[in-house]
Amino acid sequence: xxxxxxxxxxxxxxxxxxxxxxxxxxxxxxxxxxxxxxxxxxxxxxxxxxxxxxxxxxxxxxxxxxxxxxxxxxxxxxxxxxxxxxxxxxxxxxxxxxxxxxxxxxxxxxxxxxxxxxxxxxxxxxxxxxxxxxxxxxxxxxxxxxxxxxxxxxxxxxxxxxxxxxxxxxxxxxxxxxxxxxxxxxxxxxxxxxxxxxxxxxxxxxxxxxxxxxxxxxxxxxxxxxxxxxxxxxxxxxxxxxxxxxxxxxxxxxxxxxxxxxxxxxxxxxxxxxxxxxxxxxxxxxxxxxxxxxxxxxxxxxxxxxxxxxxxxxxxxxxxxxxxxxxxxxxxxxxxxxxxxxxxxxxxxxxxxxxxxxxxxxxxxxxxxxxxxxxxxxxxxxxxxxxxxxxxxxxxxxxxxxxxxxxxxxxxxxxxxxxxxxxxxxxxxxxxxxxxxxxxx
Numbered sequence: 001x002x003x004x005x006x007x008x009x010x011x012x013x014x015x016x017x018x019x020x021x022x023x024x025x026x027x028x029x030x031x032x033x034x035x036x037x038x039x040x041x042x043x044x045x046x047x048x049x050x051x052x053x054x055x056x057x058x059x060x061x062x063x064x065x066x067x068x069x070x071x072x073x074x075x076x077x078x079x080x081x082x083x084x085x086x087x088x089x090x091x092x093x094x095x096x097x098x099x100x101x102x103x104x105x106x107x108x109x110x111x112x113x114x115x116x117x118x119x120x121x122x123x124x125x126x127x128x129x130x131x132x133x134x135x136x137x138x139x140x141x142x143x144x145x146x147x148x149x150x151x152x153x154x155x156x157x158x159x160x161x162x163x164x165x166x167x168x169x170x171x172x173x174x175x176x177x178x179x180x181x182x183x184x185x186x187x188x189x190x191x192x193x194x195x196x197x198x199x200x201x202x203x204x205x206x207x208x209x210x211x212x213x214x215x216x217x218x219x220x221x222x223x224x225x226x227x228x229x230x231x232x233x234x235x236x237x238x239x240x241x242x243x244x245x246x247x248x249x250x251x252x253x254x255x256x257x258x259x260x261x262x263x264x265x266x267x268x269x270x271x272x273x274x275x276x277x278x279x280x281x282x283x284x285x286x287x288x289x290x291x292x293x294x295x296x297x298x299x300x301x302x303x304x305x306x307x308x309x310x311x312x313x314x315x316x317x318x319x320x321x322x323x324x325x326x327x328x329x330x331x332x333x334x335x336x337x338x339x340x341x342x343x344x345x346x347x348x349x350x351x352x353x354x355x356x357x358x359x360x361x362x363x364x365x366x367x368x369x370x371x372x373x374x375x376x377x378x379x380x381x382x383x384x385x386x387x388x389x390x391x392x393x394x395x396x397x398x399x400x401x402x403x404x405x406x407x408x409x410x411x412x413x414x415x416x417x418x419x420x421x422x423x424x425x426x427x428x429x430x431x432x433x434x435x436x437x438x439x440x441x
Contacts, residue, residue: 022431022432022433022434024067024074024076024430024431024432038093038143038144038145038199038200039093039094039095039143039144039145040095040144040145040146040202040404041095041096041097041146041403041404042093042094042095042096043096043401043402043403043404043417043419044096044098044403044404044405045403045405045406045408045409045412045416045417046098046100046103046126047103047126048070048412048414049068049069049070049126050068050069050403050409050416050417051066051067051068051069051096051098051105051128052066052067052069052096052401052417052419053065053066053067053079053094053095053096053107054066054067054430055082055090055092055093055094055109056082057090058086058087058088058089058090059086060082061081061082061083061084061085061086061087062082062083062086062087062090062092062093062109063078063079063080063081063082064078064079064080064082064094064107064109065077065078065079066079066096066105066107066128067128067417067430067432068128069415069416069417069432069434071415071434072415072434074417074432074434075128075129076430077128077129077130079094079107079120079128079131080107080109080118080120080131080133082109083111083112084111084112085112087112087113088113091110091112091113091142091143092109092110092111092112092113093109093110093143093144094107094108094109095107095108095109095144095145095146095156096108097146097149097154097176099150099151099152100150100151101150101151102125102151103125103126104121104122104125104152105121105122105125105126105127105128105131106119106120106121106122106134106176107119107120107121107131108144108156108176110141110142110143110144111136113142114140114141114142114160115140115141116136116137116138116139116141117136117137117138117141117144117158117172118133118135118136119133119134119135119136119137119176119179120132120133120134121134121176121177134176134177134179135179136179137172137174137179137181138158138160138172138174138181138183139160139183140160140161141158141159141160141170141172142158142159142160143158143159143199143200144156144157144158145157145158145200145201145202145214146202147171147202147212147214148212148238148239152175152176152177153173153174153175153176154173154174154176155171155172155173155174155212155242156171156172156174157169157170157171157200157202157214158170158171158172158200159197159198159199159200160183160185161185161187161188161189167189167197167198168185168186168187168188168189168198168261169185169186169187169198169200169216170183170184170185170186171183171184171186171242172184173242184242184243184256184257185256185261186234186245186256186261186262187216187261187262187263187264187267188260188261188262188263189264197218197219198216198217198218198219199216199217199218199219200214200215200216200217201214201215201216201217201231201288201289202214202215202289203215203289203290203291203296204289204290204291204344204345204404204405205290205291206290206291206292206293206345206407207291207292207293208293209238209291209293209294209316210237210238211235211236211237211238211294211316212235212236212237212238213233213234213235213248213289213291213296213316214233214234215231215232215233215234215273215289215298216231216232216234216267216271217230217231217232218230218231218232218264218267230267230268230272230274230275231272231273231274231275231298231300232267232268232271232272232273233247233248233271233273233296233298233314234246234247234248234271235247235248235250235316241257243255243256243257243258244256245262247270247271248273248296248314248315248316248318249317249318249319250316250317251319252270252271254266254270273298273312273314273321274298274300274312275300287299287342287343287344287353288300288341288342288343289343290343290344290345290350292345292372294315294316294317295313295314295315295316296313296314296315296316297311297312297313297314297343297350298311298312298314299311299341299342299343300312302323302325306329307329307331307332307340308325308326308329308331309325309326309328309331309340309341310323310324310325310326311323311324311326311343311374312324324374326341326352326354326377327377328354328356330356330357330359331354331355331356331357332355332356332357332363340354340355340356341353341354341355342354342402344402344406345406345407346406346407346410346438346439346440347406347407347408347410347411348410348438348440348441349369349370349371349372349439349440349441350369350370350371350372350441351367351368351369351402351406351439352367352368352369352370353365353366353367353368353402354366354367354368364383365383366379366380366382366383367380367382367383367439368380369439369440369441370441371441376441378441380439382437401417401418401419401432402418402419403416403417410438410439413436414436415434415435415436416434416435416436417432417433417434418432418433418434418435419431419432419433
């Protein structure tokens with residue numbers, strides 16, 4: 001059923017974009033809420049189709065399903081039956097990977113919270129109708145983020161630690177067919193200080209660079225209750241040994257194999273990029289970091305008291321940075337571990353989905369664009385809901401359902417899938433948009 005429809009001519013293009021929010025009858029699914037924001041990617045465009053994962057509520061053991069969009073057709077199949085028993089707060093969010101040479105589809109999911117990672121593989125290329133269980137790898141893992149690899153050999157970032165506690169950050173290189181893997185711990189959370197947990201931030205990385213980047217957000221229980229404050233940035237050699245990690249200014253580097261693990265104090269002294277012990281940064285979730293060549297863009301809270309958001313731009317090898325304030329005063333204060341602003345790159349400019357107050361007591365998600373120097377920030381006129389939401393659930397947060405590789409979908413000039421907003425709850429029907437909108441600024 002079409003709920004909202006608007007057709008426009010894309011600026012600078014002859015193609016017409018059709019934008020319709022509709023329902024697919026899959027109930028009790030998590031799309032934007034819970035911990036899916038810490039499993040990246042979950043939505044990819046490949047060879048004319050968009051693939052998107054979802055997972056069920058804990059009473060369904062967080063079972064995973066997958067949707068494929070081709071043209072105006074959507075199909076939906078189950079991937080697995082989820083965890084053996086219900087995981088209390090829906091941690092096991094799935095990660096999607098597509099072998100860009102063979103077209104085989106892989107789904108990765110934590111066996112439980114702080115556990116091994118399980119892998120399923122499609123039985124045929126570009127076919128979601130049946131998956132086979134491959135096996136499991138890793139140890140003590142929570143949350144998954146894809147760093148490198150376009151075929152069966154990939155590198156992921158996860159939260160896992162064998163030294164001290166399991167709240168540290170580790171890197172795993174793995175072959176998804178054989179499950180031969182190597183797990184290297186990077187940081188070591190110190191239990192005697194307030195920064196008790198670390199969360200990973202994996203960027204969307206575009207362009208050309210000899211380095212791979214990622215971020216770490218520290219969760220701090222003080223001074224005002226649970227919050228996310230200090231954010232650190234790291235770089236390492238792409239395709240390297242995953243042992244040497246430098247800061248963005250390239251003034252400090254450490255080998256965690258020949259030397260020791262990186263402590264919280266070292267993160268703060270040598271790698272910290274945003275935030276303090278008292279200023280919430282709220283940069284923990286998917287869609288908050290883009291790397292274009294060796295420029296790093298991070299979405300963060302500039303003013304927590306007034307719900308002002310911005311983007312900080314770093315360049316590798318430089319100690320300086322520039323801040324851009326998003327010129328909106330209507331952004332919703334979302335739960336502290338999610339976010340109200342999500343960012344994509346379409347090959348030409350940045351595209352944002354932003355969760356806002358609608359001015360009449362409700363909430364709505366709108367789509368904006370800006371050029372790369374942020375001098376032209378525009379409302380596209382699109383929203384991803386038919387009506388405003390009156391009672392957002394804690395686990396809901398902003399719509400962010402655009403393909404990770406939005407630039408490839410746009411370049412193809414074919415239709416692709418966007419995920420709409422649930423009806424005010426963290427779980428609900430699968431809402432979607434099929435469009436070929438380029439979102440050029």
